Amino acid sequence: LGTIEGIARAKGELFAGLGPDATAVVNLDDARVAGLVRELHHGRNLRDGTGGSGHVGAVDEVSLARARFELVFEDVDGARESGGAQRRIIELPLGGRHNTQNAVAAAACARSLGLTPDDIARGLAGAEPPPMRVAVETLANGVCIVNDAYNANPHSFTAALATLAEGAEGRAIVVLGEMLELGSQAAQLHCQAGRDAAGVDPVLLCALGEHAGDVARGAVEAGMTADRVLVSGSYADIARAIAGVWRSGDAVLVKGSRGARMERVVEEMRRLGGA
Numbered sequence: 001l002g003t004i005e006g007i008a009r010a011k012g013e014l015f016a017g018l019g020p021d022a023t024a025v026v027n028l029d030d031a032r033v034a035g036l037v038r039e040l041h042h043g044r045n046l047r048d049g050t051g052g053s054g055h056v057g058a059v060d061e062v063s064l065a066r067a068r069f070e071l072v073f074e075d076v077d078g079a080r081e082s083g084g085a086q087r088r089i090i091e092l093p094l095g096g097r098h099n100t101q102n103a104v105a106a107a108a109c110a111r112s113l114g115l116t117p118d119d120i121a122r123g124l125a126g127a128e129p130p131p132m133r134v135a136v137e138t139l140a141n142g143v144c145i146v147n148d149a150y151n152a153n154p155h156s157f158t159a160a161l162a163t164l165a166e167g168a169e170g171r172a173i174v175v176l177g178e179m180l181e182l183g184s185q186a187a188q189l190h191c192q193a194g195r196d197a198a199g200v201d202p203v204l205l206c207a208l209g210e211h212a213g214d215v216a217r218g219a220v221e222a223g224m225t226a227d228r229v230l231v232s233g234s235y236a237d238i239a240r241a242i243a244g245v246w247r248s249g250d251a252v253l254v255k256g257s258r259g260a261r262m263e264r265v266v267e268e269m270r271r272l273g274g275a
Contacts, residue, residue: 005032012036018043023112029101048108050101056108058090058100064146064167064251065136067092067100071107071124073117088121094129095136095146096163103127132263134163140274142248144168148255149262152179154189158196160255165200170249172202173242175265177256178209187214194218194229204245206230206238209260235261239268246273 015024015037024041027033028049037045048056050069058069069092074085092103103124110120129135132150139145148160157176164172174197182189190211195218197205205228207215212231219229232238242252252269256262 168251177260190214191218198222
């Protein structure tokens with residue numbers, strides 16, 4: 001596929017395969033998706049987005065552990081024509097703007113199946129966060145761990161950093177393990193991950209794995225000082241380094257591919273900080 005555009009084109013085959021009576025749920029937050037559906041699907045399109053546009057939209061307020069947003073249904077009983085869109089306030093037990101996007105897409109799918117706005121609001125409020133997917137816990141010492149260790153790729157790492165930057169109340173600490181299956185671009189993408197991590201101004205950036213040096217190089221190139229960047233092959237050493245700088249109110253993001261087993265850093269931090 002070669003490029004993101006190539007991947008998007010391949011995904012567009014899903015739209016092309018829909019029959020004329022099918023409904024396509026379209027994410028307006030992604031210009032590629034919006035363009036593809038206009039080109040490839042001529043049936044019913046139910047549009048969603050977090051900018052408040054589309055048939056189902058949201059205006060949101062996010063934190064590390066939760067998202068509170070207004071869900072706007074403009075496809076209910078001619079609401080688009082009358083200007084009388086139905087609105088529901090949602091308390092989603094999942095942090096991060098990307099989870100708000102996911103929730104809005106789920107709401108649009110539910111609307112296409114005939115669920116009411118009240119049904120959808122109740123369902124989203126009762127959602128249970130999966131383990132190690134932006135799972136937030138606070139240690140006895142007041143340090144907040146953002147355990148996003150289930151998996152990682154460059155896009156999800158960027159989303160996790162955005163969650164940290166937008167929702168953390170205190171200082172940031174970032175721990176990144178190997179992002180696997182990146183092929184010939186692995187070194188370049190890990191270097192970019194280091195630059196992205198530097199953008200949230202962490203008090204400490206820890207990198208582990210084959211491309212940890214590339215992460216460190218990117219962070220230093222982006223302006224972090226070398227004494228705030230740690231490359232290590234030991235989960236325990238990383239946890240001890242974090243414990244050497246953390247203080248109550250800090251937020252520690254832990255991210256990595258499944259094969260990197262970065263939850264071991266979380267386990268060590270629990271031991272040091274008091275679970």
